[in-house]
Amino acid sequence: MALGQRRYQRNAFVIPKLQITSMMDMFTIILIFLLFSFSDNPEKLHIEKGMVLPKSTSQLDCTKNITVSISSSSLKVDNRHIADINQGVIRGFDQQHLETSDLYKHLLTIRHNLDAKKDQDNSAIVIFCDQRLPYKTINQVVKISGMAGFPNFQFAVLKK
Amino acid sequence: MKRFVRHKKTNDTDTDIDMVPIMNMFLVLIPFLLSSASFFDINAIPTSVPVSQTNNNQKEAQDDHEAIKIIPVIEIQAKKIALYALSDQVATKNLAKWDTFFTKQGNRFPLADIKTYLEDMKKQYPKSDTILVIPDDNILYDTIIQTMDIARHSAQNQLFPNVVLSDKI
Numbered sequence: 083m084a085l086g087q088r089r090y091q092r093n094a095f096v097i098p099k100l101q102i103t104s105m106m107d108m109f110t111i112i113l114i115f116l117l118f119s120f121s122d123n124p125e126k127l128h129i130e131k132g133m134v135l136p137k138s139t140s141q142l143d144c145t146k147n148i149t150v151s152i153s154s155s156s157l158k159v160d161n162r163h164i165a166d167i168n169q170g171v172i173r174g175f176d177q178q179h180l181e182t183s184d185l186y187k188h189l190l191t192i193r194h195n196l197d198a199k200k201d202q203d204n205s206a207i208v209i210f211c212d213q214r215l216p217y218k219t220i221n222q223v224v225k226i227s228g229m230a231g232f233p234n235f236q237f238a239v240l241k242k
Numbered sequence: 243m244k245r246f247v248r249h250k251k252t253n254d255t256d257t258d259i260d261m262v263p264i265m266n267m268f269l270v271l272i273p274f275l276l277s278s279a280s281f282f283d284i285n286a287i288p289t290s291v292p293v294s295q296t297n298n299n300q301k302e303a304q305d306d307h308e309a310i311k312i313i314p315v316i317e318i319q320a321k322k323i324a325l326y327a328l329s330d331q332v333a334t335k336n337l338a339k340w341d342t343f344f345t346k347q348g349n350r351f352p353l354a355d356i357k358t359y360l361e362d363m364k365k366q367y368p369k370s371d372t373i374l375v376i377p378d379d380n381i382l383y384d385t386i387i388q389t390m391d392i393a394r395h396s397a398q399n400q401l402f403p404n405v406v407l408s409d410k411i
Contacts (some may be wrong), residue, residue: 143285
């Protein structure tokens with residue numbers, strides 16, 4: 083009797099079906115979201131941790147050029163640390179002799195390299211700057227960029 | 243009736259759609275789209291600094307406003323925004339009427355008033371396309387960007403797309 087019951091139970095076992103309907107729903111939602119945020123030209127732009135970019139109505143795409151990043155603590159060119167920033171003041175910058183700064187020397191080297199390659203298209207600087215910084219900080223960078231042969235630049239902003 | 247019930251039972255078999263190929267497709271598509279998705283939409287505002295140049299084609303003051311180019315100047319100061327215009331094609335007397343200022347309202351600059359001012363100027367001198375922005379040392383970057391947005395275009399049309407950042411002249 084006991085054996086018979088056991089056999090009956092073994093025969094009655096049915097492989098449970100995996101309910102994938104909810105997973106399909108989830109995938110569909112993710113797929114639609116990703117399709118909307120799909121970018122055919124994904125730029126790998128590195129934004130400093132803690133940096134808050136200002137919002138703007140500008141529609142112009144940010145082109146990958148020489149990137150200058152001004153955060154509340156450091157100044158970087160193409161991810162290379164150039165100077166420290168303390169309370170909006172860039173360390174090691176002489177207001178009267180900006181051409182002695184490391185930033186000027188670095189940008190001048192880039193300028194010479196671009197001139198040697200005759201690469202005029204890639205000559206704009208993209209400035210990533212924290213929205214809480216005062217103009218005096220940005221002004222020094224902008225002035226040095228102009229002096230080093232980069233009078234045209236772009237301010238990176240987040241789309242409003 | 244019994245026959246009908248029996249017939250219905252036989253037609254009630256579950257027809258399972260094979261979802262495996264769809265799932266496979268999703269598993270390929272999702273990593274691909276994840277790798278090329280941009281979660282931050284970064285745009286840019288083109289700007290420049292003043293560059294010294296020799297001006298060989300100085301024109302005399304003309305009456306034809308359509309052809310005249312005028313450069314509005316926005317000076318963002320701690321408590322107000324001063325506005326005036328520069329041009330070598332317009333008489334100083336005519337330029338002086340554009341001198342004005344808007345005081346700060348609480349923590350905000352009256353950007354809507356500036357927009358109206360710039361729209362009037364653009365209407366009078368439609369060929370003008372450059373604007374000079376001169377912020378004070380302690381003006382925040384965010385305020386400069388908001389001012390640039392106002393200066394570059396209004397809701398209806400483009401105002402002064404070429405923004406030049408400068409120190410006090």
